[in-house]
Amino acid sequence: MSCSMRSLTEDDNRYLKSFQLFLERSSEHQCMQDFIHIALPDILASIGRGKDYLNVMGVGSGAGEIDLQMLTELHLKHPAVTIHNQVVEPSAQQLHMYKVLVSQNANLDFIKFTWNKMTATEFQKQWNQNNCKEKMDFIHMIQVLYYVKDPGATVSFYQSLLDKNGKLLIILVSGESGWGKLWRTFRMELCNTEISQYVTSGDIKTYLDSKAVCYQSFELPSQMDITECFIEGDAKGELLLDFLTEVVDFSSSAPPELKAGVLDLLRHPDCSKEVEGRVIFNNTLEGLVVGGGGTGEVDQPSTLT
Numbered sequence: 427m428s429c430s431m432r433s434l435t436e437d438d439n440r441y442l443k444s445f446q447l448f449l450e451r452s453s454e455h456q457c458m459q460d461f462i463h464i465a466l467p468d469i470l471a472s473i474g475r476g477k478d479y480l481n482v483m484g485v486g487s488g489a490g491e492i493d494l495q496m497l498t499e500l501h502l503k504h505p506a507v508t509i510h511n512q513v514v515e516p517s518a519q520q521l522h523m524y525k526v527l528v529s530q531n532a533n534l535d536f537i538k539f540t541w542n543k544m545t546a547t548e549f550q551k552q553w554n555q556n557n558c559k560e561k562m563d564f565i566h567m568i569q570v571l572y573y574v575k576d577p578g579a580t581v582s583f584y585q586s587l588l589d590k591n592g593k594l595l596i597i598l599v600s601g602e603s604g605w606g607k608l609w610r611t612f613r614m615e616l617c618n619t620e621i622s623q624y625v626t627s628g629d630i631k632t633y634l635d636s637k638a639v640c641y642q643s644f645e646l647p648s649q650m651d652i653t654e655c656f657i658e659g660d661a662k663g664e665l666l667l668d669f670l671t672e673v674v675d676f677s678s679s680a681p682p683e684l685k686a687g688v689l690d691l692l693r694h695p696d697c698s699k700e701v702e703g704r705v706i707f708n709n710t711l712e713g714l715v716v717g718g719g720g721t722g723e724v725d726q727p728s729t730l731t
């Protein structure tokens with residue numbers, strides 16, 4: 427990374443603004459909702475098995491929109507059960523938005539929330555220091571492993587918290603998405619932080635395979651309209667470019683050759699297609715579901731269409 431470029435993770439306000447714009451311009455949450463309503467119910471039905479309470483943990487929950495939908499789906503499968511939901515989220519702003527969302531929703535008495543304003547790694551340290559032995563029934567890490575130093579170790583730690591029938595859900599951009607192409611091409615120029623940042627589901631599958639950990643895989647097709655990125659000086663286009671590159675003010679801080687290279691690749695057919703004059707970026711995600719048991723056969727991938 428050129429010394430004039432700063433990681434977006436160092437600027438909480440700009441990160442939040444660019445993430446919210448990304449949600450507006452993409453079908454990110456829509457494809458997750460499809461997954462939650464079509465594939466997740468069966469997965470959730472298999473956890474717990476007769477327990478009268480369920481331990482759930484959201485790591486990097488953001489403002490909680492997706493979490494609440496999963497919790498509602500979990501309640502439909504286990505209507506008589508109380509849910510203890512641990513939220514692990516370092517951003518005060520996001521945590522506040524999550525609490526507001528909970529306070530506006532009258533139908534959540536079946537959930538007891540515990541708020542942990544901290545990173546996944548801080549939570550892990552605290553857990554170990556307190557010698558906690560509690561087991562989890564459902565843990566999810568949705569679009570969050572980019573922000574930890576060692577994604578493999580993080581997956582292994584959180585998997586180790588699962589009860590026998592517990593499930594860990596990981597969602598990340600697919601290695602085959604536009605993100606995968608962009609990051610494989612420019613990772614060295616863009617990144618110099620300690621955290622993994624440009625990790626894809628492909629990297630996690632390689633890690634799980636190396637540990638002989640079985641998982642189910644779900645493709646979540648999704649798109650993102652990045653047309654504004656190609657309008658010089660467009661404030662929203664610049665914000666989206668920050669989110670794509672994970673660099674603050676990428677447009678003004680990147681060396682000109684790097685900026686030109688990134689813009690060229692973004693509209694290349696490897697990353698995007700043109701539809702009615704708009705540039706539509708391939709934002710396909712992949713969901714991986716790991717069980718508490720650990721090793722065994724790798725399940726066949728499924729596609730949500």
Ligand SMILES: C[S@@+](CC[C@H](N)C(=O)[O-])C[C@H]1O[C@@H](n2cnc3c(N)ncnc32)[C@H](O)[C@@H]1O
Pocket residue numbers: 445485486487488489492514515516517520544545546547567568569570573574
């Ligand atoms: C891309 S957002 C995803 C939010 C939510 N899971 C969703 O899909 O809508 C990433 C979230 O991870 C949080 N985060 C950043 N670094 C983290 C870390 N080291 N550990 C846990 N969460 C982190 C951010 O604050 C943000 O809320």
